[in-house]
Amino acid sequence: xxxxxxxxxxxxxxxxxxxxxxxxxxxxxxxxxxxxxxxxxxxxxxxxxxxxxxxxxxxxxxxxxxxxxxxxxxxxxxxxxxxxxxxxxxxxxxxxxxxxxxxxxxxxxxxxxxxxxxxxxxxxxxxxxxxxxxxxxxxxxxxxxxxxxxxxxxxxxxxxxxxxxxxxxxxxxxxxxxxxxxxxxxxxxxxxxxxxxxxxxxxxxxxxxxxxxxxxxxxxxxxxxxxx
Amino acid sequence: xxxxxxxxxxxxxxxxxxxxxxxxxxxxxxxxxxxxxxxxxxxxxxxxxxxxxxxxxxxxxxxxxxxxxxxxxxxxxxxxxxxxxxxxxxxxxxxxxxxxxxxxxxxxxxxxxxxxxxxxxxxxxxxxxxxxxxxxxxxxxxxxxxxxxxxxxxxxxxxxxxxxxxxxxxxxxxxxxxxxxxxxxxxxxxxxxxxxxxxxxxxxxxxxxxxxxxxxxxxxxxxxxxxxxxxxxxxxxxxxxxxxxxxxxxxxxxxxxxxxxxxxxxxxxxxxxxxxxxxxxxxxxxxxxxxxxxxx
Ligand SMILES: Nc1ncnc2c1ncn2[C@@H]1O[C@H](COP(=O)(O)OP(=O)(O)OP(=O)(O)O)[C@@H](O)[C@H]1O
Ligand SMILES: [Mg+2]
Numbered sequence: 001x002x003x004x005x006x007x008x009x010x011x012x013x014x015x016x017x018x019x020x021x022x023x024x025x026x027x028x029x030x031x032x033x034x035x036x037x038x039x040x041x042x043x044x045x046x047x048x049x050x051x052x053x054x055x056x057x058x059x060x061x062x063x064x065x066x067x068x069x070x071x072x073x074x075x076x077x078x079x080x081x082x083x084x085x086x087x088x089x090x091x092x093x094x095x096x097x098x099x100x101x102x103x104x105x106x107x108x109x110x111x112x113x114x115x116x117x118x119x120x121x122x123x124x125x126x127x128x129x130x131x132x133x134x135x136x137x138x139x140x141x142x143x144x145x146x147x148x149x150x151x152x153x154x155x156x157x158x159x160x161x162x163x164x165x166x167x168x169x170x171x172x173x174x175x176x177x178x179x180x181x182x183x184x185x186x187x188x189x190x191x192x193x194x195x196x197x198x199x200x201x202x203x204x205x206x207x208x209x210x211x212x213x214x215x216x217x218x219x220x221x222x223x224x225x226x227x228x
Numbered sequence: 229x230x231x232x233x234x235x236x237x238x239x240x241x242x243x244x245x246x247x248x249x250x251x252x253x254x255x256x257x258x259x260x261x262x263x264x265x266x267x268x269x270x271x272x273x274x275x276x277x278x279x280x281x282x283x284x285x286x287x288x289x290x291x292x293x294x295x296x297x298x299x300x301x302x303x304x305x306x307x308x309x310x311x312x313x314x315x316x317x318x319x320x321x322x323x324x325x326x327x328x329x330x331x332x333x334x335x336x337x338x339x340x341x342x343x344x345x346x347x348x349x350x351x352x353x354x355x356x357x358x359x360x361x362x363x364x365x366x367x368x369x370x371x372x373x374x375x376x377x378x379x380x381x382x383x384x385x386x387x388x389x390x391x392x393x394x395x396x397x398x399x400x401x402x403x404x405x406x407x408x409x410x411x412x413x414x415x416x417x418x419x420x421x422x423x424x425x426x427x428x429x430x431x432x433x434x435x436x437x438x439x440x441x442x443x444x445x446x447x448x449x450x451x452x453x454x455x456x457x458x459x460x461x462x463x464x465x466x467x468x469x470x471x472x473x474x475x476x477x478x479x480x481x482x483x484x485x486x487x488x489x490x491x492x493x494x495x496x497x498x499x500x501x502x503x504x505x506x507x508x509x510x511x512x513x514x515x516x517x518x519x520x521x522x523x524x
Binding site for chain 1: 231235238242425427428430431432433434435436437438439441
């Protein structure tokens with residue numbers, strides 16, 4: 001898997017003001033790999049994911065995504081970088097004033113998908129997360145778990161290369177969590193790259209994937225450390 | 229494209245009241261702008277004739293021969309402040325009168341002899357057309373041998389022209405101000421919408437939307453508000469025009485002064501102007517908004 005890296009980080013640092021959130025991170029994610037990023041609250045998991053889609057720029061170091069150096073991507077190209085990712089945000093980031101359907105369709109519309117296909121793809125995604133009856137509902141009237149499912153559907157609908165999932169099962173009951181994990185596994189089985197940030201030890205243990213542990217913004221497991 | 233329309237429609241319909249208010253305010257400012265334009269269009273002719281000078285009729289004594297008449301014409305032309313001297317023979321004057329009163333043919337039929345005098349039509353330069361100035365010129369001309377009478381009925385024109393000129397100046401200024409107000413109103417509405425939808429815009433960016441995609445509905449909305457406001461303003465002005473012009477006709481003034489409405493080209497320019505104002509308002513707000521975001 002390391003022979004065909006899709007994401008590489010070289011001595012990446014991130015600090016907010018004077019506070020360091022990530023320090024000297026060097027990592028490689030293989031194409032088609034399924035990786036967990038774990039660590040206690042505040043360890044820097046979300047920050048690590050954020051750096052990958054340029055949600056915030058790295059303070060130092062280099063990040064390559066599919067051969068592109070993120071530090072060199074012009075502003076105008078950032079949307080195209082982001083379309084390679086399907087992102088499940090820890091706080092979902094659904095548009096509260098728009099229907100569930102619209103929230104998911106937005107990804108396709110923004111990517112210039114043909115109108116005829118948008119409806120089909122969105123309904124298909126809604127079915128796979130079991131929310132076909134909630135298409136016209138506004139996100140705030142959904143339960144936390146349902147909102148999380150919408151976030152998952154939105155992350156997957158555009159056919160991304162890489163899924164970044166930040167606590168994707170955080171507010172789900174075990175059955176729903178299993179459905180979501182199943183979707184991520186399917187995506188992985190079709191060749192997609194999956195990076196999941198989670199505290200959920202049980203999920204990590206069961207899946208037997210590579211685990212990257214963070215502690216206070218540093219890589220904590222020598223096993224996961226890789227020379228750049 | 230259809231998706232864009234739908235998103236714009238969603239934006240419009242989820243802020244119906246705000247958008248309605250915006251369109252109405254833009255319509256009001258465009259109404260005022262176009263009303264001044266209409267005023268300018270209708271007073272243009274008047275000002276033109278004013279610019280050529282105030283008319284003064286000089287009637288000649290009967291029986292002047294051609295040579296004396298030509299002398300007189302030269303004398304008049306040499307007077308200061310006289311810009312034009314045109315001879316109108318009594319035959320020509322009668323013809324003109326006949327044409328002006330087509331229903332009164334019987335009166336002319338009873339005439340055995342032309343009762344009208346020969347005359348000169350003078351133009352008094354604008355600068356001298358004050359009431360006293362006209363009076364002095366008339367007195368001078370009356371004392372010229374061969375002249376029987378002098379008539380000038382257009383002092384009002386001088387005063388009216390001054391007022392008209394002032395009104396037009398005010399009109400252009402007000403028109404400019406209200407156009408600026410239209411731009412400002414659209415800018416303000418778009419700004420309100422942008423701030424109320426900050427989160428949504430951030431989310432769109434995160435899922436890979438380009439700035440163009442994000443901004444398009446706002447532009448469309450601004451342009452639509454401008455165009456609708458302009459159309460509404462011009463429509464209201466047209467109704468007002470119909471009412472006023474109808475009043476003129478009832479008062480029997482139709483022949484003396486028949487106001488015209490704006491030409492299609494002028495209407496087109498107005499609509500284009502208000503549409504551009506909508507676009508510009510939107511442009512300004514988006515620019516300010518993205519500058520704020522870059523700093524924050
Ligand atoms: N936008 C920000 N501004 C300032 N500090 C931040 C910001 N985002 C994160 N941090 C800080 O960076 C550190 C890492 O945060 P991060 O959200 O990456 O942790 P996390 O591992 O995802 O935690 P959790 O498990 O609670 O989600 C924290 O100390 C946090 O306070
Ligand atoms: Mg986090």
